[in-house]
Amino acid sequence: MSAGALVLVLSSLLIIGGGLALFLWAFFNGQFNDIQKGRMLPFDEEEPAGKRTDQIFQDKPSEPNEKQNKGEEQPCGPR
């Protein structure tokens, strides 16, 4: 095998190894302890879940979430 091909295979292994290393770090860092909590991470007090943003094509502008309060804001999906 030429040096070039060897470097390609080693780099590929390095990429996969990097992925595995990230995984191990995540595991021992406790990133997977409470997995379902992770889905709330994009939200905070200022921009909470249940509140739609960016609805600029809506006919009646900036009606503070009336429509989506009709049963759509409960966190959906599997537990």
Place this chain on the structure above:
Amino acid sequence: MDPGSNQPSYSVSDLDRKARFVVLFLIFSGVFWLLFGTLLALFASLKMHLPDWLGTAGWLTFGRVRPLHLNTMVYGWASLTGAGVSLWMLSRLLKAPIMLRGYIVLAGVVWNIALLLGSIQILAGFSRGIEWLEFPVATMVAIVLCVIIISVSVLLMLINRRVKQLYVSVWYLIAAFLWFPLLGLVSSLPIFDTPTVQAGMNWWYAHNALGLWFTPVGLAAAYYFIPKVLGRPIYSYGLSLLGFWGLALFYNWNGFHHLIGGPVPTWFVTISISASVMMVIPVVVVAVNHHMTVVGSFRAVVNSPTLRFVVFAAMSYTFVSLQGAAQALRSFNEVIHFTHFVVAHAHIGMYAFVTMMLFGACYYIIPRVTMREWHSKGLIKWHFWLTAIGIIIYAGALQGIGVFQGFAMNDPEVPFTDTVTMTIPYLVARSVSGFLMTAGHLIFAWLMFRMVYRPGEQPASPLVWNKIREEFAS
């Protein structure tokens, strides 16, 4: 928020304000290269059916214009804008301001100069002659070093983060900023000296640049903007992590499926085909997750410029990836190899997925960092429909004829010239779609320009958020 508090925690508006200059700089640089690359794309597309047009000037021949189109789109538009979008998302998800902002701006300036130099080099004929790596090595290394500076910033943000748990978008972005420098540096090593090894490196690099650099950025954006706009968390966080580690494990072996039938060891190619098919797992996982999050909220998608683009892009990702897995099979590849089908496939990946995702991200980010509303809602709709219809015509025309072209090329009864002339009407259709997309890009650039340059009176008060009013009232 509370200026008296010395607790170093930041609200999203603080973070957006700190991100303003560096994010705008990176995204606007990207938009410039988008326009430049679009012009080159039109030249290249027209030359396919008007071969004499501008054929006398060496620097405007197809062999220089087309590679430069690819390189400016990839390293100019998609990488610069992608970096801006990534930094903004990371800042919000890690609740930490973007680190090394001055150095990133400096890196952005160097990056733009390198792109300009590389453009001149390619047009002057100093191409490296390797697809996706046409920039001369020194120019490419300069770009990679700029990315490394951003990678350092990303790692510093990770260390200084104010949240413990990392969101799935963060996983994708950290990985992308670690993988791309490796890809860029390895591909610049002067050891790929025999043609077959060089071809292997070429497709290892090119396919990974798409899968380990642009795809993670695109998926990170989808995982951030879909829940954010809908106000509804992702369907299953566990599935999203499965999708990420599936990508990390399977993607990087895919590239050699470009060399099916080539003089490379068969086991290289076979591993690659297996890995390409295994990519179905993360792709389906991502598709199910996005679908289950969006389902039932169609109005909210239509009402949001961001989600129109993002959902279009996410659907394209599923489509292009499943298509890619099929294309990697030897039986399928036998037909479509060396046809326009593959060109269209690449454009579904880089355009319908990556570029549309970046457009969507820009529609969300720019109002938040500039504290301004978009100039015209109508123009945003025009931008969406022109680009969406454009890429659909593009893909439909070229993939449709590509299959027939492939069968004709495999048929020894058909003279080779016929396999070329049969594609001409579809190449014209490609140019028409190119004009549609160009019009969309010009509209986008105009909208972007009006976000930072706004003479005279301000338009009616902001629609989406009261934050702006608070900002100026205080």
